[in-house]
Amino acid sequence: MISVKLFNRNGKVVRVSADGHSGYGEHGSDVVCAAVSAIVQTAYLAIKDAGGDTEYVRDSERGLFEFTVGDANRHDCDVILRAMAVGLHDMAEGFPQNIKLEESTCL
Numbered sequence: 001m002i003s004v005k006l007f008n009r010n011g012k013v014v015r016v017s018a019d020g021h022s023g024y025g026e027h028g029s030d031v032v033c034a035a036v037s038a039i040v041q042t043a044y045l046a047i048k049d050a051g052g053d054t055e056y057v058r059d060s061e062r063g064l065f066e067f068t069v070g071d072a073n074r075h076d077c078d079v080i081l082r083a084m085a086v087g088l089h090d091m092a093e094g095f096p097q098n099i100k101l102e103e104s105t106c107l
Contacts, residue, residue, distance in 0.1 A: 002036050002063070002099050004088055006081075007106045012074070013081040014106065016040060017066035022098035032098045033063070035091060040065055043084035050076040 002022045007015035018040045024032035044067045047054050053070035054077075069077050092101040 001097070002033065004036065004040070004092070004099065004101045006085060006088075006101075006103045008103060009106055012078060013069065013085070015066065015068045016043070016081075016084070017064075019062070019064045019066070021063045022095070024095065024098045032091070032095050036088070036099060037065065039084055039087045039091070043080050046080045047077050050080065052077040052080075 002018060002020045004019075005015075005017045006013050007017070018036060021027065022030055022032040022036070024030050044054060044056055044065075047067075047069060051073040053072040054067050056065065056067040058065050069081065088099075088101055092099040
């Protein structure tokens with residue numbers, strides 16, 4: 001199962017973590033893993049392209065991709081992160097046995 005966590009501070013996503021493999025298909029041809037990866041990584045790339053300050057960690061073997069978002073160009077980053085969250089919520093509803101989506105508040 002893929003665990004996706006959205007960490008919020010003051011109502012804004014400041015960290016995203018996607019960890020694990022969905023188990024929907026064979027490793028390397030799992031469409032659920034590919035879709036979640038595409039949504040999360042595209043959000044990261046769009047934030048970077050929009051001038052947001054962000055850092056990431058990736059461990060392909062473990063299936064981990066996480067990134068943090070700073071304060072730079074926050075409006076554009078928030079729009080991108082909202083679009084990402086909408087896509088992830090839809091995926092989690094469609095594949096509840098393969099994706100666990102959590103949102104939490106961090107200090």
